[in-house]
Amino acid sequence: MSVMKGQALVFVLAMGFAGFIGCVVSYDRPPARNDISVLQPKEFSSTSPQQVHISVAGPDKMRISWITQSSAPAVVDYGTSPKAYTSSVTGTSSSYRYLLYKSGQIHDVVIGPLNPNTVYYYRCSSDSTREFSFKTAPAQLPIKFAVVGDLGQTEWTSSTLQHVGRSNYDMLLLPGDLAYADMVQNLWDSFGRLVEPLASQRPWMVTQGNHEIEKIPVIHDTPFMAYNSRWRMPFEESGSTSNLYYSFNVAGVHVIMLGSYTDFDPNSDQFKWLQADLGKIDRGKTPWIIAIVHAPWYNTNCAHQGEPESDLMKEYMEELIYKARVDIVFAGHVHAYERFTRVYNGKADNCAPTYITIGDGGNREGLANKYMDPKPETSVFREASFGYAELEVVNATDAVWTWHRNDDEISIASDTVWFRSLSSNPACKL
Numbered sequence: 001m002s003v004m005k006g007q008a009l010v011f012v013l014a015m016g017f018a019g020f021i022g023c024v025v026s027y028d029r030p031p032a033r034n035d036i037s038v039l040q041p042k043e044f045s046s047t048s049p050q051q052v053h054i055s056v057a058g059p060d061k062m063r064i065s066w067i068t069q070s071s072a073p074a075v076v077d078y079g080t081s082p083k084a085y086t087s088s089v090t091g092t093s094s095s096y097r098y099l100l101y102k103s104g105q106i107h108d109v110v111i112g113p114l115n116p117n118t119v120y121y122y123r124c125s126s127d128s129t130r131e132f133s134f135k136t137a138p139a140q141l142p143i144k145f146a147v148v149g150d151l152g153q154t155e156w157t158s159s160t161l162q163h164v165g166r167s168n169y170d171m172l173l174l175p176g177d178l179a180y181a182d183m184v185q186n187l188w189d190s191f192g193r194l195v196e197p198l199a200s201q202r203p204w205m206v207t208q209g210n211h212e213i214e215k216i217p218v219i220h221d222t223p224f225m226a227y228n229s230r231w232r233m234p235f236e237e238s239g240s241t242s243n244l245y246y247s248f249n250v251a252g253v254h255v256i257m258l259g260s261y262t263d264f265d266p267n268s269d270q271f272k273w274l275q276a277d278l279g280k281i282d283r284g285k286t287p288w289i290i291a292i293v294h295a296p297w298y299n300t301n302c303a304h305q306g307e308p309e310s311d312l313m314k315e316y317m318e319e320l321i322y323k324a325r326v327d328i329v330f331a332g333h334v335h336a337y338e339r340f341t342r343v344y345n346g347k348a349d350n351c352a353p354t355y356i357t358i359g360d361g362g363n364r365e366g367l368a369n370k371y372m373d374p375k376p377e378t379s380v381f382r383e384a385s386f387g388y389a390e391l392e393v394v395n396a397t398d399a400v401w402t403w404h405r406n407d408d409e410i411s412i413a414s415d416t417v418w419f420r421s422l423s424s425n426p427a428c429k430l
Helices: 007-020 155-165 186-201 225-230 269-280 308-323
Strands: 023-025 050-056 062-068 074-079 086-090 092-094 105-111 117-126 133-134 143-149 172-175 204-207 246-250 252-258 288-292 328-332 339-343 354-358 371-372 379-383 387-393 398-405 411-422
Touching: 050 204, 074 105, 086 105, 105 117, 155 186, 155 387, 186 204, 186 225, 204 252, 204 387, 252 269, 269 308, 288 411, 339 398, 339 411, 354 387, 379 411
Parallel strands: 143 172, 172 204, 252 288, 288 328, 328 354
Antiparallel strands: 023 371, 050 062, 062 105, 074 086, 074 117, 092 105, 117 133, 143 387, 246 252, 339 354, 339 379, 387 398, 398 411
């Protein structure tokens, strides 16, 4: 991949720089907890729907995805009352092989048109023993996002998900590193079961991280096979040619999901797609713009310094993001929390995005608790704790961000800040 050129040199220089300025331990935090594995319930048959999750697929449609161990109809029956299904849609089924592993039947059905801010009840594969429900997002502001990255499958993950489930959010945004399967495909199944109670009720919009690549030279040359097969996002609806980057509108927010681990140089499809996507945004309809990557463009943690997925992507794309007046850029990858001020080209800029790293969902690798010292002025808040965040976009001009630390089992609001949209700032008009 072209972005990998010079990786070794960049890494060496960055590590030298980090060593020169020094690293300090942020907090004495507990280590990562035990892994957990969610097995298929014994009462399930081979055609029982499991690992159910939903994602938006256009302004008034929802994609329902689930797995059965053997062949079953790719059908979703749904309606606005329990057990009373007034509509039925048939979709597609597929499966994949990874070395000796063969997945179950992966079903994918897009339903709609749906009314906004409405609860729908549904069943999958005509299975009457399992009824699910979801609520569509509102058509207009306000809207509340839950934001969490680098989830994994540990006891910390379970704690994080419990807190997220109590937050009454409308949509979840996940900046990569979902299951931490790392080529052990059964862990994708476990992860699907782990998140199903939440992901079947609200749309989960995700992008990929490095743990989703799962490429083995010579033996298995196709990257992202499990991720692309299991977590299909609305890339085609946004004019993208890849499930690794896409965009969508919800309420008054335009959300852009970018791919840190596919080509992003100026000649790449992703770069050209981003240019076109940004050019289509109507700030009258979506006064807020959020972008999401996995590898952070700004990072004062000692972990993951000098990686091309961060440094070169920032070099190529930061100007596009800045000139489009993107409000916030979320990232994961670094297993800690950090919020920057509005920054462009390394300097504070009132018309630039706020950069936030939230790779602290509960992964098995533990926390990255060493930060560069002295702390740059552009870094406002940083802490190595597990947690999640809420972004409530109140109206066209104001939004409130709250990061919740869950290190101590209790969800504690530890960083709260109000944002003003760049589209409402006369000084930022282009």
